[in-house]
Amino acid sequence: MTTPILIDTHAHINFNEYDSDREEVMERAFNSGVGKILHSCCRINEIETLLKLSKQFNGNGFSDLYIAVGVHPTEFHSWDNESESEILAILDKELAQPDHKIRAIGETGLDYYHCTTGAEQEKQREIFNKQIELAKRFQLPLIIHTRDAESDTLNILEAHFKNTKSDRNGTIHCFTGSQDFALACIELGFFISWSGILTFKSSKSLREVAKVVPLEKTLVETDCPFLAPQAQRGKRNEPSYVNYVAEQLSEIKGLGKTEIMNITTQNAEYLFKI
Numbered sequence: 292m293t294t295p296i297l298i299d300t301h302a303h304i305n306f307n308e309y310d311s312d313r314e315e316v317m318e319r320a321f322n323s324g325v326g327k328i329l330h331s332c333c334r335i336n337e338i339e340t341l342l343k344l345s346k347q348f349n350g351n352g353f354s355d356l357y358i359a360v361g362v363h364p365t366e367f368h369s370w371d372n373e374s375e376s377e378i379l380a381i382l383d384k385e386l387a388q389p390d391h392k393i394r395a396i397g398e399t400g401l402d403y404y405h406c407t408t409g410a411e412q413e414k415q416r417e418i419f420n421k422q423i424e425l426a427k428r429f430q431l432p433l434i435i436h437t438r439d440a441e442s443d444t445l446n447i448l449e450a451h452f453k454n455t456k457s458d459r460n461g462t463i464h465c466f467t468g469s470q471d472f473a474l475a476c477i478e479l480g481f482f483i484s485w486s487g488i489l490t491f492k493s494s495k496s497l498r499e500v501a502k503v504v505p506l507e508k509t510l511v512e513t514d515c516p517f518l519a520p521q522a523q524r525g526k527r528n529e530p531s532y533v534n535y536v537a538e539q540l541s542e543i544k545g546l547g548k549t550e551i552m553n554i555t556t557q558n559a560e561y562l563f564k565i
């Protein structure tokens with residue numbers, strides 16, 4: 292029997308919060324059962340570093356690090372006319388390598404909490420649409436960030452995916468939305484990913500949503516260095532803490548942690564081909 296592993300489907304290991312102990316963090320993740328990590332991407336100028344990190348952390352005592360490529364909605368100002376051709380060139384080149392570790396487009400989406408003007412939100416929608424086109428073109432799943440923008444996010448996802456039959460269109464990362472939104476996204480071929488927020492004392496209603504979301508559509512993540520779970524709240528988050536999210540989910544679902552590990556890992560392996 293193989294030992295169950297966990298997959299942290301959303302982390303930012305390149306951030307300077309880890310500059311002094313990145314290897315130890317990755318080692319600690321591996322030793323805590325986190326066999327694989329999917330590294331999200333916020334800006335085009337991070338991609339080179341992510342490619343390097345994905346080569347450096349390749350199993351062998353560290354968690355195996357896979358990466359995404361994309362532009363975060365709050366980084367919309369970094370997207371200009373050249374960005375699209377730049378990302379295209381990177382994807383064309385890297386995806387041709389047999390051992391590449393690019394597994395998703397993102398994180399992309401809408402963040403109306405941080406960007407409140409009509410012009411900013413318009414630009415976010417524009418680069419969200421462009422990144423969805425990229426995902427379709429390269430047949431990669433999307434990592435979606437959405438905050439205070441459920442109805443526009445859903446409209447855009449419906450426009451692109453309503454008539455597709457794929458159940459591998461992506462994930463709604465760090466889910467904090469309503470039950471209706473979760474179920475509508477699942478209907479469009481998306482997974483729901485829970486972060487440390489699920490463990491917060493104040494997240495009672497979110498745990499109610501998690502009760503309803505089918506386990507076979509569920510992923511777990513840390514979104515580290517942000518959002519450390521309740522037990523570590525206020526500290527720097529790290530991939531090993533995804534264990535707390537799995538434990539919380541096991542409590543919510545009334546199942547053993549091993550079962551949660553097996554199912555969420557199977558889901559992440561299926562969605563991201565990792």
Ligand SMILES: [Zn+2]
Binds near residue numbers: 301514
């Ligand atoms: Zn993120």
